[in-house]
Amino acid sequence: MQAMFTCNGLFTSQRSLEQIFDQELTYLGTQRLGNKNHGNYRIDNQAQSVEVGGGPDGAAVTAVFR
Numbered sequence: 001m002q003a004m005f006t007c008n009g010l011f012t013s014q015r016s017l018e019q020i021f022d023q024e025l026t027y028l029g030t031q032r033l034g035n036k037n038h039g040n041y042r043i044d045n046q047a048q049s050v051e052v053g054g055g056p057d058g059a060a061v062t063a064v065f066r
Helices: 001-010 017-022 027-029
Strands: 040-043 050-054 061-064
Touching: 001 017, 001 050, 001 061, 040 061
Parallel strands: none
Antiparallel strands: 040 050, 050 061
């Protein structure tokens, strides 16, 4: 869910990462990975994708804007 909401917020709605963490991701509480400054997520602006997780946080999940 975090990958999808972050990808949608960044590349569909053109919102800031701060807005996404403060609004869309609030409901995840302590389950969200990281915060607006850092965390176990990777944003690829050129590919318009967001990957969340991997390593100790389980399988990585990727959402891509098309």
